[in-house]
Amino acid sequence: MRVLVVEDERTLAGYIAEGLRGQAMSVDIAYDGDTAIEKLGTACYDVVVLDRDLPGTHGDEVCRRFVSGGGRTRVLMLTAMAAVRERVAGLRLGADDYLGKPFDFEELVARVDALGRRSRPATPPVLSLAGIVLDSAHRRVSRSGRYLSLTHKEFGVLAALIAAAGALVSAEELLRSVWDEHADPFTNAVRMTMFRLRAKLGKPDVIETVPGAGYRIVDPAC
Incomplete structure (x- = not known):
């Protein structure tokens, strides 16, 4: 899932971004309304966490x-103005959800997850393919009953491959969905993550590389 955090309080923006990255999400940050509009015009996001009171273009106008x-992107409006009339005003602007400050981070994650599911075709919380079971709700992965310890990037890559159900996923798609806007398109990050992921999944190898096209999960039993 790719998320844009729009928040002018840099410490809070960094806290939200790092926390969401810890949930295997790809996160970009904008510190003002003008930058948010620019980013929303050049990249595709599943969810925007939008502070209402922004410098430059106001959050209401951004929304x-x-x-x-x-578009399919969902908007979670975040603001210190938590009165009912403020929430109603935010929702009437087109926001999909509204969360007042201060907030509980677990609730923020749950709301972003829920909005992310609404922004794309429904994906079951537990995915299974080629003997691999991936539980996105609890961030757990097992293969043939053996639980695996994966990094956030490894988890995100594996989730994207399993969700594709055997279809090819290009390195560019993985960079967009698992990394963020600062990822170098010429980096070997995807290749190195695949290398480590293959080692953790063990034999037989279920990740197929199609040169020049991408990666896919293949079931050795088929």
């Missing part, structure tokens, strides 16, 4: 412009 353009 209004973005929603009027259509």
Whole structure:
């Protein structure tokens, strides 16, 4: 899942971003409304966590412009103004959900997860393919009953491959969905993550590399 955090309080923005990255999400940050509009115009996000009171273009206007353009991205409005009338105003602007500050981080993650599921075709919380069981709700992975300890990037890559159900997933798609805007398209990050992931999954190898095209999960039993 790819998330844009729009928050002018840099410490809070970093805290939210790092916490979401810890949930195997790809996260970009904008510190003002103008930058948010620019990023929303150049990248595809599943969820935008949008502070309402922003410098530059106000959060209300960011939401209004973005929603009027259509698209599948969901908006979670985040603000210190938690009165009922403020929540209603935010939702009427087109926000999908509203969370007041201060907030519980676990609730923020749960709301982002829920909005992310609404932004794309429904994916079961537990995925299974080629003897691998991936539980996205509890961040657990096992193969043939053996639990695996994966990094956030390894988990995200494996989730993308299993969700593709045997279809090819390009390195560029993985960079967009698992890393963030700072990922170098010429980096070997995907290749190295695949190398480590293969080692942890063990034999027989279930990740197939198709040169120049991408990666996919193959079931050795088929």
